[in-house]
Structure formats: C-alpha cells, structure tokens
Amino acid sequence: MQGKRASERGAALLTVLLLVAIVGAMAAGTMEKLTLATRQASNANAMEQANAWSRAAATMALVRIEAVLGQDRSRVSLAGGWSDHPFPLPIPEGTATARVLDAGNCFNLNSLVVRTGADSYAVRMPGVLQFARLMRLLGVAGGDTIAAATADWIDSDGDPIAGGAEDAAYSGFQPVYRPANTLMADVSELRAVVGVTPQIYAALRPYVCALPTEQPTTVNVNTLAPERGALIAAMAPDTIGVDQVRRALLSRPAEGWASTSDFWSRGPLSGSNAGDAQAATAVTTHWFALTTDVAIGRITLHQTGLIDARRPRPRLVALQSGEGV
Template sequence: MASAPVAERKPSETGAALLTVLLLVAVIAVLAATALERLRIATRLGGNAVALDQARAFAEAGEALAVDRISDLLGREGTRVSLAGDWSDTPIPLPVTGGVATLRITDGGNCFNLNGLVIKQSDGSYVANPAAAVRFANLIRLVGAPARSPEGIAAAATDWIDSDTQALSGGAEDGDYGGLETPYRTANTLMADPSELRAVMGVTPGIYAALRPWVCALPVAEPARINVNTVLPEQAPLLAVLMPGTPNVAAVRRALLGRPAAGYDDTAKFWHSSAFGAAGDIGDAPSTSAVTTRWFALRADVRVNGTDLQQNSLIDASTLPARLVSRQWGELS
C-alpha cells in the first residue's frame, strides 16, 4: 500500500515555532531568576532577623551586667558618686558568640530635663515650673542656640507638657498649632523623648541641633539634679544656669577643674570653693545640685554576623538594685 505524502512545512511556520519555544524559554528563565532572587532575599532577611535577635539578646545581657555594676558602684560609694575608678564612658568589652559587643556607662542625669519644666500635682495634672523655664532660657543662650526669644521657647516647651490649654506669655497651645499648614496638638503630658522638642513652636532644626547634647527627657516631672562630682568641665553651663542672675560659666568650669579626685561629699563645698571667689550669689544652687547620681545611661554597640545594633538604655538607681527604665535602638535623635 502506498503511504500518504507528508506535507512540507512552510519556512514561516518553522520560524514561528522556534520563536515560540525561545519565548517560552525566556519567560521560564525570567520566572526562575525572579524566584531565585526572592529566595535569596528571603534567606538574607531571615538571616538578618536571626542576627538582629541575637544582637538584641546580647545587648539585653549587657543591660543586666550594667545594672549589676551600677548597683555595686552605688553600694561602694554610698551617698557620693564621683569619676573615681574610671567607670564613666569607659568601654566594657562583652564576649559574644560570632561578634563583639561594647558597653559604655555614663551619668544619665547630667542634662537639662525637659520634663522638669512642669510640676506634677496631687491630682496627676502638670503645671508650669517658672524657675525651670528661666534656667532653660539661660541654657539656650549659653549654648549658642540661634533663638530670637529663649524665653518664648521655654514657655512653648512648658505649654507643650502642662495639662492646661492656656498659653503662657510667649508660649503656644493648641490654637497656635492648629493654624499651621499641617495642624497638630500639644502633648499635654511628659515628653517621651527629647526629639519631641522639634515639634515645639519656635524650635528650628538649628536650635534643636544646638540644644540636643544638653537636654534629656527623664520620666519624672522634676529638674535633673546635676552631680557636681561627675559633670564634665565642658558641661559647665548645666551648673551655671542654677545660679541666679547672669550665669558664670567660667567660674563653674574652674571649680570643676579644681575638684578633688574623689569628689565632694557635700554640694555646699563645691559651690563655696575658691573658684567662686567673685562669682556673686550662688542662690539655691547647692540644694538643686547633687553629689550622687540617680540616672545612668548605657550605650551598647553590638556586631554579630555582619549585623550592627546600637541600643541606648536608661537605668534608675534611686533604689538598689538599680532597674531598667527604658531602651531604644539606633542613633539618638
């Protein structure tokens, strides 16, 4: 029997089939490459998450070590804390698996506490602390913040925290913020972080940058009591603003440079040192400063398997053993 003739394929049909195959191969290759890239990213993210969890665990272990060291320090020093023993800002290496961790403990209360601009009442509300506002305005001047009205910024910062809605002279309350292009309201409670100061009326980026090294937001509505034994000479403005009248930064700096290595056991001895010979009235500076420390700051820098973590913690040593109050990750804002 004769076989049926096979129809010849046209060249155009052969080319179309080849293009179809090539197109399918290309699509499959793209899909495979995308899947592999997603798998690579997922694997990397998973590895980063594990490394970050390890870093945080090591940082928390560092917190426990720091709390013990601070408790031991206060246990030895009793009612006086000084820089003796070289504990402040000294790197403390912490052995960790697969990386390195470094701890640094400093006096966390040597700063102007923004929350000290108010006083807490028995009913839980916050009212203005005029004396603290005057000191804050003086500090703004002393640190060279480019503010037209330091008193206005101090008043606005107080209004941001206090419980009422009546603006202080030169201050700002909800009505002032409500008229902005992007309106918002005041917090009417304690600041959780110094970065809140950037939202206060009149505080420009330049003013905030100048003030940031000097201010803090401790979780209490009372001025920070600067420790005359641990504050550094370059931090003299923090003590100078405690003096009535025109702050004498130069006299405070001389007194800090001339203090004994073991520090003072009484603030009056510091304020009556020879450095203040002609400095004028010291007012209530002895009672508003301290020779001990309640707040300690801890910075932990951890590097594990290529992952870097910076953790900043605040420790309250008002009672022993000391206790952790707060922590945050990343550079301080």
C-alpha cells in the same frame, strides 16, 4: 508536503523553545525570590541575636553601675574611668560593647511642670525661669519665649502662659500639629516646639534631657564636665558666672568631693550667693545613660537606654534605637 512538515516541525521547535524560555524565566524568578527570602530570614535571625546581645550588654552595664554606686551610694565620681568607657562583651562571630555615663547632669525638660493629677500637669514657673536663664548663658536668642512655649507643650491646659504657645501657635504649620500636653517621651520633641530652630536645638542638646519624671534633676558636681558649667550657673539667680563654675569643677579632687558643701565652700565659689543652686547639686547620681553597640556579620545595632538608679537595685527603664535621653 515535505515543506509543510518542515514548517510544522519548525513551529513545534519554536513552541518548545518558547516554553523552555518561559520555564527558565519562572525558575530564575523563583530562585531570586528564594534567595531574597533566605537572606531576609538570615538578617532577621541575625537582628534577633543582635537584640539579645544588646540586652545582655545592658545587663552587664547594670552590674557595672552597682559597682560604681558602691554600698552606701554616698558618692559617685569619675574615679575608675567608668564614664563613657566601652565594656566589651565577648560573643561568637561578633562584638558587643556597652557604655554608661551620668544621665542626670542635664536640665530635665519635664521639670517645667508639676503633677496635679494622675495625668495632668501645670506649669512650674521656677523651672521656666531656670530654662530661660540657661539659654541666656548659652547665648540662645529668644530663650524666654522658648522656655514658656516648652512649658505649654507639656502642661495639660490649653491656655498659654505669658510668652507661651498653645494650639493656635501651631495651626499654621504644614502639616498642622498640636502640643503634646503631657510629659516629653524623648528629648527630640523639643524640635517641635515653636521657636526652636535646628541651630537652637543643636546648641541646647548637650544640656537638656527628657527623663520619665517631672522632678528636677540634681547635678552631680563629681561627674559634671567643666565645659557644661552653665547648668549650675543657671540654677543661681544671676549671682554666679559660668567661668566661676568651670574653675570650681576644674579644681575637683580625683576622688570627687565628699559633699556639696565642700564644692560650694572651697575655691572659686567660696562666699558666692548660690541661692537655690546648692540644693540642686549632689555628689551622687540617680540616672545613667546607656549605649550598646553590637556587630554580627553584616548586621550592626546601635541602641540607647536609660537606667534608673534611685531604687535599691538599678533597673533599665528604656532601651531603643535612636537618640536617647
């Protein structure tokens, strides 16, 4: 009888221990979930704050750009060291900085087309020829077909131009996709165009952009880096060399040229046949690129944006995490 009672007490104790173990495991799981939820909520709150400070930094950049543009907006130069210079925004328990630089010194891929309707576009052949010329100057093989294929990627119809590519050219890819047939939303779309390899994209990236307009850019000769002189040389019908443009840019006055005539009529480009290139240059800027970096505790946020300075007051038209224009 006593052995039976001892056995029952042992079974009861084992049951109690098992229940304690189960309750302990449940409590540990609950605590782990609670800790995770608390951490997620904390991170979400910190990310919200980081986004808010990023927009505050963007607002600060708009004020800075107004100062760079000046009252008459007749000239934008690198004087004052504003380009790509970090402007800090003091924030509690963290840091926030904004950088701006000229975003118009590039070949606008969307200028490969002209608008023919509310949501329709047709190929602009002068733009295709200029893009192909730029690639030749950069030593990119197959530039003629890439330029044509890029124009077909954007234009609204389904008929390829000479050397171009429409739906059929993409049907063999895995996964299968088709041309966008509208303006590029981001320059990274160029990577999807047939013929554009990672190496070609890397070579072109410093020279191209995808602005939210089909209008060609005007290159600011007061802010263009000499090593990107191919942008201007590509505008001329093979009558100006890249080295000529670089030497001209290296002779730039500290305060910049007062007019494009000064740039074209003096120094290495004097007497050259500029063709349409002179009309495609300027001494002021209409688009600015924005970069913001925010760090709060363990949270970091890097965003890029685009500022439209064509209006009386510059305005932010895009701000996103990613590569940007």
